[in-house]
Amino acid sequence: MENKAVVLGSNYYIGLSLIRCLGINGITVVAIDHSRKDTYGSESKYCSERIIAPHYREETREFISFLKNYANKQSHPPVLFPSADPYVEVIDQHLEELKEFFLIPQTEPGLYTKTMNKEKLHKLAIEKGVAVPETVSMYEEDFLEKAENTLKFPCIVKPVDSHTFVSVFRRKMFKVQNREELETAVAKAKKAGLEVIVQRIIPGFDDHMYTFDAYLNQNAKITHWTTFQKYRQYPINFGASVYTTQKYVPELYEIGAGFLEAIKFKGFVEIEFKKDAETGKFYLIELNVRTTNFNQLLYKVGLNMPYIAYRDLTGNPLEPKAIKEDTNIVFWYAFEDLLAVKEYIKTGQLSLGKVLVSYFKPKAYAIWDWKDPKPAFSFLKIILNKVFRKISRK
Template sequence: MNKAVILGCNYYIGLSVIRCLGKHGIHTVAVDYTNDAYGARSKYCSERLIAPHYKEQKEQFIEYLIQYARRQALPPVLIPCHDSFVELIDQNLTELRKHYLIPQTEPGLYTRLMNKEKLHELAVSHGIRVPETVRPEDEHLFEKVDEIIKYPCIVKPTDSPAFVAVFRKKLFQVNNQQELVQALERARKANLEVIIQRIIPGFDDHMHTFDVYLDQNAKATHWVTCQKYRQYPINFGASVYTGQKYVQELYDIGAPFLEAVGYKGFAEIEFKKDAQTGAYYLIEVNVRITNLNQLLYKSGINIPYITYRELTGQAPVPPKAVTENTNRVFWYFFEDMLAVRDYIRTKQLTYTQVIASLFKPKAYAIWDWSDPMPAFSYAALLGGKVLRKFRPAKTDPNQSKMKG
């Protein structure tokens, strides 16, 4: 049997992939650079590897993967669970495909869809609505922002992983020209390319996702749509409380687009519904398994297993679309509590609204009654961080004597 090599298991996305495959008896291999990867504590994890750091030792990391695959009787299926892994795979796709089973066959396509500026151009060329955008180098920049974009607006990176690594946030929101100048200067000093976009009106529950698997013929075979309720950081963050909700229009927009560009494998398109016009705008495309994987699984779409079956040449999982509302929600409890705090503090939600939203069947980010160890490991890691934060700094006894 082909093994499944999962990259990035120190987060619940990797954990979810391990569970989705392990429940079908597939040999799962958790790869990370640290021994603290709580996803590898799952009872469904067959093997765990400590590899070179994927950012600090890129060449060694790729060579490590290749050497591991060479020792296997059959080529493993390679599943990245973070954008940085995707970028690295895309840069080495031709070589890695000699040793691993990977859905995408066109080098560079992952990167083009991840790059916000190139995605914008690609979407426009296919007639997809995207937020109005200007670039820092445009002539009459501030006049364009005043007339087309308007304040508040967002300064958004073209390369999200690099931006998040520096600023620990996905973008800058600016409210006036002075803040815009400051944001552009911060990006320039960090040597990061950015674009300036209009904010599509609407609360966070106007955010929707189209989650889809496209087979090796680049045809959409399995899909489900979801609606965000809360995200963290609020307004421009990741899903922490999101429900499955059937919206046919998202398929009608998203599937033809991905098929036209020749996409293969899993993708998630994020859309925002304009609160004033009702039109859906493409915000970004995720080209790897996402936060919502456990929700998709609970809704009847097991993306990692679908991927594994097709790539290993087994009988494919029959096509399926979730065209009813299951009322189930994905819930990442810890970050949702942080989000709720901020929503209430900014008066975007009330306690009553939050409490009323909680009475739905859940797809938990980490907890699973049948596989509790990852949750205990995560709690221990979290507790350790809290203790270190509040532990008093150690003092030098010699300094104390000198002071006395």
């Protein structure tokens, strides 16, 4: 394994999972962060180098130069793995120059950003014949009337740029019950300089959320894939997976494979769908174009996506593989799942009994690993420090 793997961002469990999935196969893994703070992922025994670089947004030009200089010193071009959307955006903006020094699956500049943009993604999906929830742009003429008469209330106000929206409002979207709340939500977004879309809520509880996870080679053909069903997410109803199971749903392959190959996507990607509780129809919600948060579950069911990408990009691809059965294994991010369960029970969406029964399944943990425990203890220390500071301020 002469090519190193460079992981951008180890301050979240996605980065930790990337490090483990690559390091366990004997690959030299390098964790690059802009600060030492909370980088518990780099505490993994599978991390060979820990490096501090300029901030990817505050010092973007310096960050890109830093990456190029680092790669230029290596005997073989490293494989680049972003662990979060902001890193993906920066890579996409500088794809042409970074590809001279790193191995990166995507070859079309702008495709990452285009598919991360909610409005552009929905237009692309419609163009390719994939169903998406009915949507109205804030810039459309008479958009308030269209939202009220076409989408009906309640509906959701979603950001075009999710990461910036979350950093400002600490939530993924606004759920609005009437026209007044819609006007308020859009006004807040405008004040923050953010573009939003208004969208119909597809009926169904959180367990109607599904994903299609796949790897596409350099010919933009799917070589590895499986499907999942969410049980719980946080924040509840409109959040990220905290308790998810692998479940074989052939229809998701039929929809997802055609769409991804049609747009010539390359590398790992996850399509999130919601199944309409009334009609059974699947609607495309969004794409995750970087490693998913339940990557450890993918690894557990036999699809080590980071390693699959590494082997493909270094010229020694693995045999194609798909998981076409139910393994009954679940991904569990215990910390946020406990917060989610509290809200589900409080709002009457789940009973304690139903929650407890769900835990009797084999698990893939977000952070804990008996063979690599140090990151979990580092994470626990971070949480305890936050709790202590919060108590101290009272």
